Amino acid sequence: MTEPTIDFHIQTHQPQFNIPTQLIKKNFKSIQKLIEKQKKQTSDEITKIKKNSKLPTKIQLEMIRKLINNFETFQKKLQVLIKKDEEYRLRLVARLENIVQLSNYCINGESSNLDDQTKGKNSDGDTPPVEETNHILNLHNPNLINWYRNETNLLIIDYLIKSNTNDTENLGLKLLESLSKTNPKLSRLIDxxxxxxxxxxxxxxxxxxxxxxxxxxxxxxxxxxxxxxxxxxxxxxxxxxxxxxxxxxxxxxxxxxxxxxxxxxxxxxxxxxxxxxxxxxxxxxxxxxxxxxxxxxxxxxxxxxxxxxxxxxxxxxxxxxxxxxxxxxxxxxxxxxxxxxxxxxxGITNNYPLFVYLSAGLSSLKTKSCYHNNENTVFKDDSMETSALENTVPHNDYHNGSHNGFPSTQTPILITSAKFNSYTAPTPTTTTTSNPLTIRKFRGPDYYYRLLHKVNNCPVCSPEMFQLSRNLPFAQLITSIFNNPFRLPNGNIYPFDKLLSTTVNNDEYFSEQNTLLRQGQVKDPLTHEVFYIDNCIRVFPA
Structure with a gap:
């Protein structure tokens, strides 16, 4: 199932309950030690007073005052530990309520609110079993979008606090203090x-x-x-x-x-x-x-x-x-x-939770069209340039300028470099032009963007996400599927109807297309290369 569910969020938020639980256990042991220590100390002081009953009254009173002062100090320390315990428990409650809140944003939850009398009942008037309840979240719910926005803020705060290298100022703490003014519960959702x-x-x-x-x-x-x-x-x-x-x-x-x-x-x-x-x-x-x-x-x-x-x-x-x-x-x-x-x-994760979520998102967007941004200095090293030049350019809607990138990280991520998968396109059988687009080094999508007057907004290719995404697997999906797609020998894919179309209001183009079709040939609309139709291959979605 690809739809977001409550079960998914329960699994991803499980580590958030580990830290308060461990802190409660640790604080409880501190309370035990403090009580045992005070109990022994008080017992020893009382025994000392009883054994020395012949001491002057003034000295005995001084010993009793000291005993009372020690006990008052003990009460203050105990009160501090009790407040800590209450705070840790409130964190658990706040995180539980944060997860339970998702039940209000389910698709079935919204539809059932239309009729309160039949809520939670089937046609026979009985309550349906739990396993039949739909836990799919409605991404169009504005309250759910706000919930995700708060989660994103928490991920950023977590990263900034942990990765801070400044001894005097922590940007993560400042951001938390700023956001807590409008949402006080936010501070209890992160330790x-x-x-x-x-x-x-x-x-x-x-x-x-x-x-x-x-x-x-x-x-x-x-x-x-x-x-x-x-x-x-x-x-x-x-x-x-x-x-x-x-x-x-x-x-x-x-x-x-x-x-x-x-x-x-x-x-x-x-x-x-x-x-x-x-x-x-x-x-x-x-x-x-x-x-x-x-x-x-x-x-x-x-x-x-x-x-x-x-x-x-x-x-x-x-x-x-x-x-x-x-x-x-x-x-x-x-x-x-x-x-x-x-x-x-x-019991927390070894990696930043922010990077885990970004990796999941980047992996779903990453295709073999990525890493061809030759104008980006991040891709300038020889090994990647060689690998990039060997790649072909499959169809990918995320490289057409219609999507915005993810927020950039503040500091670079050091990840071991890896070789990119490469694919060499078959050599074209016939060509009638020496257009620069036929040269393999110009096959990167950025060259197409300049011709089409579009901008590459792919988050995988962005300088901020390059180090994080370079070792991730390619997405096993196609975001947009042509009707009857055909792959030309140069690696480009087009709908076959577009290759045969002669409905262009241009006499010169109309004449050229008819001539090519009579010869059993087609022309690449972008590179202007000409190939025999028999050398084109019909492709299918993976």
Whole structure:
């Protein structure tokens, strides 16, 4: 089924319920710990007062006042945690109501409102079963369009908050604050506070090269991370060890490795599920001693007699690996490890939800006509230009200037390049002109657009979407189907009636068409190439 349904939106919105659920669990454990701690502390204070009954009254009163102050502080902390719990639960309710709201925009829901007396009843007066209910959404409903507009805003806010690289200002948060003025419920449909904390920790690692925030985050979630077999603690300690080596504090680095890294080399300290971490960690620990030697040689220049051998040694592959360990790559690796643990802990997707939706839309529009925009500097590299020149131009309504593109992303997306599928058209059998359109490098649709005075508004070919769409599969559909379509040897497709038509108010053209038809030939209306009718092939929709 291609029509949008409520079931589809339930599936796509399911991750939105994971984060509040995990936050409620985490907050509940904090409440338990706070209560247990206060209970023990209060019991100890009361026991101390009872055992020292001979203390002066003034001291006993002071101890009681201290006990009361501690209990008031406990109440304030408990109240803060209770408010957090209420906020997280309100988020779940708001997201549930947001999904339930779609039931008002169903096709069957609108038709049933015409008669409230028969609503939910069949011809026998009974309520129909749930499986027979139609959940197809009516895309012409203006309220549904507003609902989709809010969802789009949330996707953009999610992307801007997570991808923010500015330490002082977050554009996603500013956009959320601006939109929340007209729609207060919007802030409860996204866990912006958690994403802000995530972004702050990630930037402290990759930009500030500071381990304090990631250490605090690990300590707060230590028990939960252990359940998912996290290797984050080793990554933190390993990164700290490399930092000590980099600043030249060798003695402290050796002591730190003995206290915090040596245990990771013992296989008995790992569970069966953590054997992958053991192999990875043990291999990295083997190079710690060699790194010390490398650092001592690079920091202490040798005599002139050994200078030549020292230069050769530094150019060898092992020493290049040691140099790489002390580069900024270790901070990037720690950042990736943090992201991996974060998404596993809260059950969220690895990719930006905005990119997932854009990929689905772009894939439905992508055809082999795409990536021929030779005037776009994005397509200027040789490999793509060669591949683009080998492609033919099938019919595609999204390249005729009648569709607008999607909103552009703010930052480029780094995706591994891929080769495009190519198709070589059969060589024309007969031609009567040397029109530049017969040259393969001019076969790109943009050249046709200039001749037809149209603009290429294809979102797949846009500079903003190029990196995201280049690895997506081609759409397995045809947006517009000719009556009796025929494919010429040069790859162009036209309705056969148009190739045979002589109903043009032009005597010269009328005479030429009649002459060609008597010879069993047809002329390409655009390229003006001439082919025998027997060499034309009838094509069918895929």
């Amino acid at each position: 912006f506070d958690l994403f802000l904390d995530f972004n702050k920790v990630y930037l402290s690692i990759t930009k500030a090269h500071d381990l304090s925030l990631i250490i605090n985050w690990f300590n707060e979630n230590k028990n939960s991370l252990k359940k998912i077999n996290s290797n984050l603690e080793f990554e933190i300690n390993y990164c700290k060890y490399l930092t000590l080596i980099e600043v030249g504090d060798v003695n402290e680095a050796i002591k730190f490795s003995q206290d915090n890294l040596s245990s990771y080399g013992n296989k008995d300290n790992y569970s069966v599920e953590e054997m992958g971490n053991y192999k990875l960690n043990s291999d990295r620990l083997k190079g710690l001693g060699g790194l010390l030697v490398y650092r001592s040689m690079s920091s202490n220049p040798l005599s002139n007699m050994l200078a030549f051998s020292n230069k050769l040694m530094f150019q060898s592959q092992p020493y290049r690996e040691y140099e790489k360990l002390l580069s900024n790559q270790r901070w990037e690796d720690l950042g990736y490890c943090f992201i991996d643990n974060f998404i596993k802990l809260y």
